[in-house]
């Protein structure tokens with residue numbers, strides 16, 4: 001359960017610059033390609049402190065989710081999942097059909113949220129105008145070590161069942177079962 005004093009807001013340009021600096025200090029996370037002018041970030045605050053964030057870069061009807069990070073002492077509280085959902089909602093609202101991401105270390109986390117691994121070449125083709133992919137294209141050795149994932153978030157999103165199908169495969173007529 002996330003405490004009530006935590007909320008998610010969009011970062012302004014000054015805060016995107018701060019996040020870039022923090023990513024550099026954290027290490028093992030990409031920061032060099034982060035352009036505070038051409039990216040959007042949503043941050044989770046605990047009171048006044050910034051404790052987590054996620055970035056989004058758009059390329060037409062494709063979106064890149066990037067730089068997801070939760071401060072270690074705030075992990076496993078559902079903040080990362082909420083930020084991914086925020087980025088997906090924003091991407092869909094901005095006209096994206098698919099959200100892609102690069103992740104060598106947190107693939108299992110994203111797979112648990114419906115992302116599927118796709119060839120790096122697919123992600124690069126989809127996002128070829130984003131700062132992160134342009135940065136990688138100049139460094140093919142780093143790109144070849146990457147792992148990429150994708151999730152459909154737009155109008156082509158697969159329908160999810162709202163309840164489990166009965167074991168005999170037959171749905172009961174509406175109103176025949178318990179309500180509430």
Ligand SMILES: CC(C)(COP(=O)(O)OP(=O)(O)OC[C@H]1O[C@@H](n2cnc3c(N)ncnc32)[C@H](O)[C@@H]1OP(=O)(O)O)[C@@H](O)C(=O)NCCC(=O)NCCS
Pocket residue numbers: 066067068069070071074075076077078079080081082101102103105106107108109
């Ligand atoms: C990945 C990360 C953002 C998750 O943040 P979080 O706020 O703890 O996320 P949530 O609380 O919503 O979900 C936590 C769940 O994800 C799982 N998880 C976290 N990192 C994982 C990983 N690398 N692989 C698989 N599962 C992972 C946790 O075990 C936990 O599982 P549980 O709910 O069964 O206990 C955070 O661990 C982090 O900042 N990691 C370092 C940066 C990073 O790898 N970012 C992704 C780069 S694209």
